[in-house]
Amino acid sequence: MAVERTLVLIKPDGVQRHLVGEILARIERKGFHLLGLRMMMMTEDIAAKHYSEHIDKEFYRPLVDFMTSGPLVAAVIEGDDAVAEWRTMMGPTNPANAPAGTIRGDFATNTRANVTHGSDSVQAARREIAIFFPELAH
Numbered sequence: 001m002a003v004e005r006t007l008v009l010i011k012p013d014g015v016q017r018h019l020v021g022e023i024l025a026r027i028e029r030k031g032f033h034l035l036g037l038r039m040m041m042m043t044e045d046i047a048a049k050h051y052s053e054h055i056d057k058e059f060y061r062p063l064v065d066f067m068t069s070g071p072l073v074a075a076v077i078e079g080d081d082a083v084a085e086w087r088t089m090m091g092p093t094n095p096a097n098a099p100a101g102t103i104r105g106d107f108a109t110n111t112r113a114n115v116t117h118g119s120d121s122v123q124a125a126r127r128e129i130a131i132f133f134p135e136l137a138h
């Protein structure tokens with residue numbers, strides 16, 4: 001077990017649907033430390049950096065259109081196995097596969113508008129945190 005940091009995004013659908021408090025409450029109840037928190041717009045530029053691994057995918061354009069469509073909430077959380085634990089709390093990418101009790105299982109039906117983002121490895125977390133919170137990258 002290692003203390004890790006990971007990047008959380010509450011995507012524009014989550015903000016628009018007033019799920020920010022619910023999601024931050026789950027993070028806090030779980031016991032993670034909130035190190036950084038901010039509401040912002042994802043620009044085309046930030047999207048290209050954050051989703052660079054998906055640039056050649058067929059869903060990249062609609063994904064970026066969605067992610068830049070309204071404000072999102074970005075956070076850095078820290079705790080034991082934070083990267084994998086937050087992915088477990090979110091559930092799988094496609095909400096149809098997400099068990100009840102996970103964020104995507106409870107709040108999403110759409111593979112694109114799936115409410116939250118979480119880094120998928122410690123290395124990805126380091127890279128993504130540097131984009132949104134350079135002061136918290138380590």
Ligand code: UDP
Binds near residue numbers: 063111
């Ligand atoms: N996405 C999409 N269509 C797909 C797969 C993914 O629109 O067929 C979007 C969805 O919002 C997802 C994001 O692209 O969360 C990044 O995809 P990834 O496979 O990295 O899923 P995640 O790590 O977010 O679970």
Ligand code: MG
Binds near residue numbers: 118120
């Ligand atoms: Mg991913």
